[in-house]
Amino acid sequence: MIAIGFEGSANKIGIGILEHTASGEAVVLANVRRTYITPPGQGFLPKDTAVHHRQHVLALVKEALAVAKIKPSQIDCICFTKGPGMAAPLISVALVARTLSLIWKKPLVGVNHAIGHIEMGRMITGAQNPIVLYVSGGNTQVIAYSEKRYRIFGEAIDIAVGNCLDRFARIVGLPNDPAPGYNVEQCAKRGKTFVELPYGVKGMDVSFSGILTFIESVAEDKLKKGLVTVDDLCYSLQETLFAMLVEITERAMAHVGSSEVLIVGGVGSNVRLQEMMESMVKDRGGRLFATDERFCIDNGLMIAQAGALMYATGIVTELENTNCTQRYRTDDVYVAWRE
Structure with a gap:
């Protein structure tokens, strides 16, 4: 067929x-x-x-x-x-x-x-019955299969994680080619100073709009004064957002008793997110499944x-x-x- x-x-x-x-x-x-x-x-x-x-x-x-x-x-x-x-x-x-x-x-x-x-993720990686972290410009969901449906265990209650990264890229003037989130990722690799940001985990759900508002104010103040760099802000934002995603994914793993995690969606190709998730999954004796931009995006x-x-x-x-x-x-x- x-x-x-x-x-x-x-x-x-x-x-x-x-x-x-x-x-x-x-x-x-x-x-x-x-x-x-x-x-x-x-x-x-x-x-x-x-x-x-x-x-x-x-x-x-x-x-x-x-x-x-x-x-x-x-x-x-x-x-x-x-x-x-x-x-x-x-x-x-x-x-x-x-x-x-x-x-x-x-x-x-x-x-x-x-x-x-x-x-697509299941086909490419061979994951059998994983907890799925679906992260993209328009969606953020933690999902597990049960009784003929993909059940949502947690999700963003305002804007998606990819939307948060994209909007921050526009705030600090990063280009959209090849993608704003990709350019945030590259800047984050050079960041040295961590700026503490709000942490928006609410049970199994996450909230990103308040973090975006807060970091925008930091950019307007400290960035103009030279106290932090764009790289520092990209690094701080990524670490905070991805820590939130790892937390709710781990909680879903514990609830379902799963040993597999599959990351899908455009943000799923972010290497730092994959590293943080893999560290958590290995601590639980599990296995992470992820793909590159050919199949994530x-x-x-x-x-x-x-x-x-x-x-x-x-x-x-x-x-x-x-x-x-x-x-x-x-x-x-x-x-x-x-x-």
Whole structure:
């Protein structure tokens, strides 16, 4: 079975193609992507992001087919991100998936963005039943599988960790190329002075907006006076945010009795986060699973993988139900493909 996946919920438009062999192995055939990058100090608006996706999606379809060395007739299902995400980009990509479904006469599968990240991570790393830390620009959740659903044990109650890092990068003028969070990570490696910041763990949930407000005031005061550097602030912010994530992940491990942790989402490619999490997991006699930016950052392959699993269990999205939604919870999805 061959599935093609379309992902465009934020500033990345990605198309992935994979094949599930008769032996059950998932083989990556193509994974191509383009990123909408704005000038330093600016975020990306939904309407402009949608224009970017429309400009690149057809060329990416041709590129993916060429890389995979297949024809549309060989594809079994077309998978697309149904949500959550930014409305205009989601809709623009779903429109292309619908159109190709009609032209190629292939069934559609609407995929939850978070489920795509989880199933991609499980496929690439081989993790069996891990506690999942899903960290990206729009989401922060600690997740564990139980009784046909991915259950959320804790999450951000205001802004996501990736959004916090991105907004701080804009405050101190770091570039958005290749990504603001990546540039924060590089600056943090050179930081020497730790600035104490608020610690926003509330039970199993986390809060980042107060930390962002506090560090912005520090930047306006101490940074201008030369008392700290941008590198120091990036270092302090990363250490604080990631310590919070490690704490709630460890608590979920203890509750479930799991010995595995899988980090997914764009922030999951941060090497420092992986180091801190691995230290905790090893202390508990467990194992950490993580991937690099090819699979952590939004991509079409993750949508193809989750969609292929859904399609194999008989799940198909009828054309009249292919609307997109920004409010599509991870635990709303019935996980029919797992025991």
